[in-house]
Amino acid sequence: MTGTPQTRAELTATTPDEMHELGKRLGRVLRAGDIVILTGPLGAGKTTLTRGIGEGLGVRGPVQSPTFVIARTHPSLIGGAPLVHVDAYRLADAAELDDLDIDVDRSVVVAEWGAGFDLERESWLEIVIARPTGAGDAVDGPAAESTDDSVDWSEAPVEPRHITLLGFGERWSEGVL
Secondary structure, eight states, X not given: OXXXXXXXXXXXXXXXXXXXXXXXXXXXXXXXTOEEEEEOOTTSSHHHHHHHHHHHHTBOSOOOOOTTTSEEEEOXXXXXXXXXXXXXXXXXXXXXXXXXXXXXXXXXXEEETOTTOOOOOSOEEEEEEEOOOOGGGOOOSGGGGGSOTTOOGGGSOOOOEEEEEEEESGGGTTOOO
16 A cells, blocks of 8 residues: 555544544444554554444444454444454465455455555555554564563553554545544
8 A cells, every 4th residue: 555645633542542432433434445554563552443443333342353363354233334353464465365355345444464555445544553662562563462471461551642544545535533
């Protein structure tokens, strides 16, 4: 996916609840055929944001990380588009994503770790989430979750996330939110 964004917005989420609320707002504007690419380090809030998107879309949950299954489909409970939640970390390229046979045109697709994939779409939304990182955060990706069992992530301080929304193509020319 290459191109120049039609629109750009900068936001800050200071808590996981704010990240979830942003996802709900996004879910209310997303529609079938939309692709959302989520980029950010481990623990940035990609899955939290996707849970909110699922709630905003009115899909069946729970929305969980698709790390081990690569993709999860959450059907709509209100007659709308299903949410397809993809973990692209272990995929080599967009061709492998095509092999999953996802009905992109009838779904809202949210792909974690999908930056750099060329999905040959006219429009897409890229969301980049930045979080403060320390020296111990050098390992990135879903596999890093099990690298240090001595860390109790539930005790980690809540730190603000800087979120950049980049809308590519005509679909997003009027803005994202």
